[in-house]
């Protein structure tokens with residue numbers, strides 16, 4: 001009889017070690033083995049791990065190699081944490097890993113984390129939903145190695161005039177802007193946050209007409225999130241909220 005252990009998928013948060021959940025931190029303190037997503041996970045978060053824990057970066061590993069480590073260790077009765085950045089439900093390949101564990105009959109638990117989308121909104125000090133502007137947030141990315149369905153092209157999504165958080169795409173900022181401008185006016189507020197909550201954190205703000213230049217000047221190619229939409233705009237937006245004519249419907 002195997003001494004099978006539950007595997008923990010943990011959202012490590014955006015970078016600041018204080019932005020992992022208490023549950024996630026406790027699991028890191030307990031873990032025998034931590035397989036983390038390479039340079040995206042801050043070393044400061046790894047400091048919660050035991051001194052004798054085995055820390056493995058999955059950056060250069062294939063899915064089957066990662067899963068061999070995880071399943072092998074779980075079967076040996078070791079506590080394994082698979083540490084993802086932000087929240088494991090966004091662009092983390094959680095499903096591929098979970099499917100294999102299901103097939104192998106290995107139990108697992110998912111512990112949520114603070115997504116970089118929310119950390120970036122906090123950096124910008126903005127609400128992603130805003131009464132009278134939009135009540136919808138879209139999480140998306142430009143097509144890379146992972147294809148994006150046609151109906152979800154940035155230009156199609158932009159037609160909703162919602163707030164859009166664009167992951168994994170800062171290095172293709174020209175293409176992002178080109179697609180969005182097919183539906184959004186060029187003066188739509190846009191921002192890019194690099195390494196939100198890390199010491200190196202930086203952000204640029206502008207509109208669709210100048211954000212590409214600003215992102216390139218700042219050298220934000222990876223580890224950066226683009227947020228676009230009227231909700232993240234300037235003070236004139238905020239003043240609308242306090243307009244006597246404006247009906248407050250957001251408390252309910």
Ligand code: SAH
Pocket residue numbers: 014015040084085086087088089090091092114115116117119120166167168169193194195196197198222223224225226
């Ligand atoms: N699951 C993660 C996303 C992983 S995909 C989450 O919920 O945040 C990796 C992408 O996330 C990066 O290309 C970048 O767009 C974004 N990202 C991750 N950490 C970030 C951070 N600290 N600041 C800004 N963007 C970040």
